[in-house]
Amino acid sequence: MSDREEAIAQYNDAYGRGEELVFAAGPGDLGCAHIRNEQGAARVCLQGAHVLSFIPAGGQDLLWLSSASRYRPGVAIRGGIPVCWPWFGPHPEDPSLPAHGFARNRLWEPVESFVDRSGATVLRLALGSDAETLKLWPHDFRLELEVRVSERLLVEMRAYNTGERPFRYTGALHTYLRVGDVSDSMVTGLEGESYLDKLDDMRRQRQDGAVAVDREIDRIFLNTSRDCVLHDGASGRRIRVAKNGSRSTVVWNPWRDKAESMPDFDTDGWQRMVCIEAANAEDDQVEVGPGRDALLATTLSTESGG
Ligand code: TA6
8 A cells, every 4th residue: 555545544544424525546646535415515635625626416516627737746726726825926025936825735634524513514624834834934833724515615724823923924715616608707796895906017996896707807806805796697606705704805817818828727718717715915914923823714605596
């Protein structure tokens, strides 16, 4: 048995729950938790504590995942819910450091699983600072991420400061939502909010009406905790994105040219996705004192009607 196979067997012994929660090698041998109950199903890659898929019972996947994604140690997966932490976007001082931080590229450990009173299956994963993370970011920390699967999906991350000094971070649950046709979709819940336009030198603007996704779009909405709804006309479905511990919301679609320049975006994939990200970015940095923690969570659920 390889070390990897042995680790998967140990995870199944410690945290597996019959057919409801099974660990397997997964794509690229990165380790994957398969969760299935009467209310829904999800897959979570152990690299990055990265949710790859969430399907409510009788429904379609809420998440878009590129079929051209590379599943390699230390390489970010395209689609699903990447965990961006402890910085969002490029590192503010050193652009040679990995974009969106390192949490999405590290191997997380399962630490707990259970079924809650409502019948939801819960898996908790953790990542702690070590010699390698300290080279990238000089702070001691522990992250715990909970995936709670019912007819909705809750992803809840807590960042603990286990060091002696306060730290500041930015981050996001960079959720790639699936749509039937991006040109027939829009995002509500951000009307009147101010945003930084990444495509216009971070110019500060105010959102007028719903966000139409009819061209490349990359906006960081600031100081907003409101729910958003993604209206997917082609599929006749709405996805509600609720959040907690998040003061920024990012809306992104790369459109054709940028997607074609990204080798891990599958052909026409940009037409099938919109990112709505529960974030704390730019002005909305989070400070955590020693012994304290901070929350970042998002809940995805469907509503009928496009
Ligand atoms: O959240 C939007 C964004 O920051 C974009 O600017 C875009 O480049 C994207 O994330 C994807 O980043 P990645 O590092 O995953 O290629």
